[in-house]
Amino acid sequence: MHQFKYATPGSIEALLSMLAEQRSPVKLLAGGTDLIVQMRTGAVTPALVIDVKQVVELNQLLLSDKGLIIGAAVSCRTVYENNHVARAYPALIDAASLIGGIQIQGRASIGGNLCNASPSADLIPALIVLEALAVIQNSRGSRELPVEDFCTGPGTNALAGDELLVSLKLPPGAKNSGACFRRFTPRNEMDIAVANAAAAVVLSADGKHFTSARIAIGAVGPTPILVQEAAEALQGKPVSGASVGIAADIARQAASPINDMRGTIAQRKQLVQVLVTRALQGAIERAGGAL
Amino acid sequence: MSEMVHVKTTINGAAVDFLCEPRQSLLEVLRDVLYLTGTKEGCNDGNCGSCTVTLDGVLVNACCVLGVEVAGKAVTTIEGMAKNGNLHPLQVAFLEETGLQCGICTPGFLVSSRALLERHPAPSEAQIRHWLAGNLCRCTGYDRIILAVQKASKRMLAGT
Numbered sequence: 001m002h003q004f005k006y007a008t009p010g011s012i013e014a015l016l017s018m019l020a021e022q023r024s025p026v027k028l029l030a031g032g033t034d035l036i037v038q039m040r041t042g043a044v045t046p047a048l049v050i051d052v053k054q055v056v057e058l059n060q061l062l063l064s065d066k067g068l069i070i071g072a073a074v075s076c077r078t079v080y081e082n083n084h085v086a087r088a089y090p091a092l093i094d095a096a097s098l099i100g101g102i103q104i105q106g107r108a109s110i111g112g113n114l115c116n117a118s119p120s121a122d123l124i125p126a127l128i129v130l131e132a133l134a135v136i137q138n139s140r141g142s143r144e145l146p147v148e149d150f151c152t153g154p155g156t157n158a159l160a161g162d163e164l165l166v167s168l169k170l171p172p173g174a175k176n177s178g179a180c181f182r183r184f185t186p187r188n189e190m191d192i193a194v195a196n197a198a199a200a201v202v203l204s205a206d207g208k209h210f211t212s213a214r215i216a217i218g219a220v221g222p223t224p225i226l227v228q229e230a231a232e233a234l235q236g237k238p239v240s241g242a243s244v245g246i247a248a249d250i251a252r253q254a255a256s257p258i259n260d261m262r263g264t265i266a267q268r269k270q271l272v273q274v275l276v277t278r279a280l281q282g283a284i285e286r287a288g289g290a291l
Numbered sequence: 292m293s294e295m296v297h298v299k300t301t302i303n304g305a306a307v308d309f310l311c312e313p314r315q316s317l318l319e320v321l322r323d324v325l326y327l328t329g330t331k332e333g334c335n336d337g338n339c340g341s342c343t344v345t346l347d348g349v350l351v352n353a354c355c356v357l358g359v360e361v362a363g364k365a366v367t368t369i370e371g372m373a374k375n376g377n378l379h380p381l382q383v384a385f386l387e388e389t390g391l392q393c394g395i396c397t398p399g400f401l402v403s404s405r406a407l408l409e410r411h412p413a414p415s416e417a418q419i420r421h422w423l424a425g426n427l428c429r430c431t432g433y434d435r436i437i438l439a440v441q442k443a444s445k446r447m448l449a450g451t
Binding site for chain 1: 294296312313314315316335336337338340343346349350351352354355356357359360403406421422424425426
């Protein structure tokens with residue numbers, strides 16, 4: 001591995017001023033399951049690695065009636081082992097408990113999975129349908145960005161050089177709502193999605209109609225995709241196999257995958273249809289509805 | 292050589308100081324600096340679990356942790372498993388059930404299995420297979436490893 005300097009700022013102010021003063025390439029270290037591997041292969045060669053795990057704001061996991069705040073450095077395992085979070089946001093747990101194996105989950109952070117901006121990242125579609133906001137800060141101020149606008153391409157994100165992803169802010173689940181994440185991999189664990197999909201629905205009080213929906217798909221484009229048209233097609237429609245089928249078909253058309261060693265374009269488009277169907281079925285069930 | 296960092300940590304219950312470069316992984320520090328060579332290098336990219344250790348009680352791949360990150364933390368490795376010359380029940384069961392052949396993956400499997408039994412003392416076969424999915428073995432075909440974990444679980448519950 002190349003040589004680099006290592007810093008462990010103890011406060012967010014110290015971390016932000018390091019980012020503001022940076023003159024050479026910097027990388028932030030949380031779980032390291034992407035960064036350390038990327039440094040070992042020489043894909044990235046930062047002169048300074050800043051370990052962000054001492055910063056309180058990046059380690060918070062706060063569930064309240066206002067929703068959920070997940071510090072960017074909180075590990076997947078910390079999230080899925082929190083029973084209150086697991087009950088309130090099962091779709092998040094669907095994804096967090098599927099990433100890598102138990103050793104990876106103990107280190108890999110929610111914020112890291114987002115910042116790494118892999119097209120196949122499992123958490124991103126789940127975060128998108130849960131309407132997560134990325135809370136971003138630099139030494140001059142802060143801003144919030146919907147997660148669907150965070151990734152700008154494979155491995156690239158919307159953060160400026162002096163900006164830090166502090167946390168993710170998820171609104172509380174609405175009444176009669178539910179969400180679900182599904183992915184396809186040849187092996188159940190330790191694998192990267194050939195395609196993945198997440199869906200969130202809000203049903204009418206009688207559970208018979210869709211009030212609103214959100215559908216996101218991954219590994220079928222340069223970034224995870226929020227499929228607005230599929231969600232709009234469900235609005236006001238009866239909760240039925242036919243409605244779900246129409247939305248899944250629109251999602252299939254929105255997918256623009258590539259051929260690679262994990263799958264072909266045709267297979268991935270087919271998978272989107274199947275996974276969106278299953279994610280919607282799961283979301284409807286969790287919302288207390290039935291097909 | 293870049294600047295060396297002085298790291299104070301705890302390994303297998305004992306206070307340990309070492310010097311390392313920021314670029315050295317915990318795996319390199321354990322093996323090349325501290326000569327704790329029980330932890331094995333397999334893939335060196337987080338896929339195989341051969342270098343599994345615990346960091347503050349959480350299973351991690353030592354190849355995906357920097358040595359400098361363990362300052363003030365507690366690490367346990369395979370060397371901390373046998374006590375006073377007595378093998379851990381999991382080690383005994385792996386030997387009896389031939390849960391190993393070449394042995395490179397074995398320390399990782401043992402450390403992962405111990406964490407599993409601490410969390411779930413009587414795991415189902417599915418639970419064992421799921422928990423150990425981050426540990427790869429190219430020799431045994433896994434079945435004998437599963438048998439060994441089940442045997443150790445029964446013995447530990449019975450207190451024998």
